[in-house]
Amino acid sequence: MADNVRNEIVNTLADSNASVSLTITIGNAQIGGSIIRRKDTDEIIFKGAVEKLQLGLGSELKGKTLNIKTRVLDVNDQTNGVVVTYFFQSCIPAATMFDDKVINEGDVFTFDVDFNFN
Amino acid sequence: MLVIGFTTITAWTQSFNLKPQELSIPTSPGLVLMDKSPASIEKPTNPKALSISVLNLFLGGAVEFTPYWLKNKPKLTFEDYQRKKIPFLQTLAFSVATFRTDTSSTLGGGFRTQFFRCYAKEVTDSILLIKAKLVELLVEDELNTDEISKWKNKLLDLKLKPTFNVELAGAYLGYAGPNKKITPQRSGFWLNVRWSPFKVPFSAVGLFRYTNDIAKRLENGLETSYLDYGLNISYDEEEFNLALEYVYRTDLEAKVHYDRLALVANYQLSDMIIVVASLGKDFAEVNNVLTLIGVKFGLSKEKANL
Numbered sequence: 001m002a003d004n005v006r007n008e009i010v011n012t013l014a015d016s017n018a019s020v021s022l023t024i025t026i027g028n029a030q031i032g033g034s035i036i037r038r039k040d041t042d043e044i045i046f047k048g049a050v051e052k053l054q055l056g057l058g059s060e061l062k063g064k065t066l067n068i069k070t071r072v073l074d075v076n077d078q079t080n081g082v083v084v085t086y087f088f089q090s091c092i093p094a095a096t097m098f099d100d101k102v103i104n105e106g107d108v109f110t111f112d113v114d115f116n117f118n
Numbered sequence: 119m120l121v122i123g124f125t126t127i128t129a130w131t132q133s134f135n136l137k138p139q140e141l142s143i144p145t146s147p148g149l150v151l152m153d154k155s156p157a158s159i160e161k162p163t164n165p166k167a168l169s170i171s172v173l174n175l176f177l178g179g180a181v182e183f184t185p186y187w188l189k190n191k192p193k194l195t196f197e198d199y200q201r202k203k204i205p206f207l208q209t210l211a212f213s214v215a216t217f218r219t220d221t222s223s224t225l226g227g228g229f230r231t232q233f234f235r236c237y238a239k240e241v242t243d244s245i246l247l248i249k250a251k252l253v254e255l256l257v258e259d260e261l262n263t264d265e266i267s268k269w270k271n272k273l274l275d276l277k278l279k280p281t282f283n284v285e286l287a288g289a290y291l292g293y294a295g296p297n298k299k300i301t302p303q304r305s306g307f308w309l310n311v312r313w314s315p316f317k318v319p320f321s322a323v324g325l326f327r328y329t330n331d332i333a334k335r336l337e338n339g340l341e342t343s344y345l346d347y348g349l350n351i352s353y354d355e356e357e358f359n360l361a362l363e364y365v366y367r368t369d370l371e372a373k374v375h376y377d378r379l380a381l382v383a384n385y386q387l388s389d390m391i392i393v394v395a396s397l398g399k400d401f402a403e404v405n406n407v408l409t410l411i412g413v414k415f416g417l418s419k420e421k422a423n424l
Contacts, residue, residue: 001263027192029199033253047257071256075196075270075277078208079163079187099190101163106270108261 003071004103005110010086010096012115014058018090024050024070027083032072039065039114058090061117070111074102082109091117143308147213147228147289164188180215184208200245200277205232221296224303228289235283238316241276248273285310302332323350325365343370357386363398380408391415 014020026032036045036053045066046053055061072082083099102109160181162168165188171181186207199208209232217224237245248269255266287308292300311324325348345368352361365378380398387393396410 001267003261003263025193025195027194028187028190029194029196031196031249031252031256033256035257049253071261073252073256073266073270075252075273076187076199077274078184081163081187081190083190083192085192097192099192106267108256108263108266 001104001107003108003110004100005112006098006100008098008111008113010093010113010115012088012117013092014061014088014117015090016057016059016062018058020055020058020061020091021089022050022053022055023087023089024068025085025087026070026072027085028079028081029076030072030082031075032070032082032084034068034070036066036068039067052089055088058117064117066115066117068111068113068115070113072109072111074106074109077105080105084111086113086115088115143230143285143287143310147230147287147306147308162188175214175216178216178218180213182211182213184211186210196249197246200237200242203236204234223294223298225292225294225300226289228287230285230287230308233284233286235280237276238281241279241281241316245273245276248276279314280312281316282313283311285312304332305330319354321352321354323352324348325350344368345370359384 022036024032024034033048034050035047036050037043038045045055055066068086070084072084074080074082080101080103081099082101083097085095085097087095096113098111098113100109100111160167160171160174160179162171162181162183168181168183168188171179171183175181199205202208209230211230213226213228213230215226251269252266252273255262255269285308288306290305291303293303294300307328309326312321313323314321325346327344327346327348329344329346331342346365347367348363348365350361350363352359361382363378363380363382367376367378369375378399380396382396383394385393392414394410394412394414396408398408
């Protein structure tokens with residue numbers, strides 16, 4: 001079983017006065033989980049399936065970088081495609097989507113994304 | 119495993135015209151009517167690859183694709199798909215094959231789909247528990263690929279056995295001679311209804327098939343079409359399985375009926391030896407009893423890589 005890794009960087013603008021929450025949707029009927037850590041302190045904020053995870057006020061996130069590593073396991077025998085959507089409430093862009101495909105049936109694909117909050 | 123079969127036939131007076139497994143939905147309906155196997159089957163997973171595969175068909179080849187999955191589905195989660203009772207679009211697959219010679223072309227096309235499926239609550243709960251386990255493993259600092267593979271295989275085993283499902287398939291075969299005009303040759307339609315209770319090594323499959331050999335009608339004016347019904351009930355344990363199969367055939371043109379009944383048992387004596395026994399009645403009205411006892415030997419467990 002191979003682990004394919006893709007690195008991305010996304011610049012995000014958060015509403016300073018609003019609460020920011022994150023939902024990560026794993027599409028194509030695949031299975032996935034995410035590890036979220038603060039890049040400056042390497043502190044792990046959350047591990048697992050992410051749904052409406054509260055990240056704090058936009059002003060608290062300004063100038064910080066969140067590293068999100070999402071691993072997707074190919075369990076769909078109809079497609080090798082993997083697609084992940086990161087939805088940040090009260091941010092622009094609100095949603096960022098990445099798609100790719102595993103090389104072999106049953107492989108894991110990792111999206112390693114740095115979200116810079118400006 | 120390399121297998122040599124050794125059988126002793128104690129009574130055989132008529133070869134079987136139809137085996138119940140022929141009533142089952144074929145994997146690639148568009149190819150099965152051809153009586154030929156393509157060297158390879160292309161399975162494009164995006165529109166660009168599909169268009170290339172279709173162009174290649176003009177030179178002879180085979181392609182199989184599921185249109186729904188040619189495009190990503192970002193909002194379709196694992197749970198949503200698992201709970202879908204009518205995955206008609208998600209499982210609708212088309213197969214097309216062409217064979218060409220200097221003077222003729224044969225074209226086969228078909229489709230198959232799962233019209234309805236449902237899982238017992240215990241199965242769904244087990245699937246979701248395994249899913250949660252896999253998510254835990256995926257967010258470990260280091261990936262434990264052996265554990266992931268183990269749980270993934272358990273998940274796939276459960277997913278492949280809905281408690282109840284209905285599948286449909288259809289196929290058509292055409293032939294074009296030197297004048298390039300396509301004439302119909304054969305067509306077929308299959309319907310399978312399967313019931314597999316959870317944690318019980320038992321399953322029942324209702325089988326239905328309609329076939330029409332159009333070429334024969336065009337040759338000699340005799341229409342040939344059959345309506346076949348079958349039922350397969352099987353009991354499967356790790357070393358032993360038993361299957362009872364019944365097929366009822368109606369020749370729609372001659373307006374006659376036939377039936378066939380067979381009991382088949384397999385018992386695994388060891389890793390390399392399986393004993394097989396069959397007892398049944400063929401379609402013919404006389405001299406139609408078949409009994410068969412055999413032993414299958416495996417010579418090697420190793421897989422040869424070419």
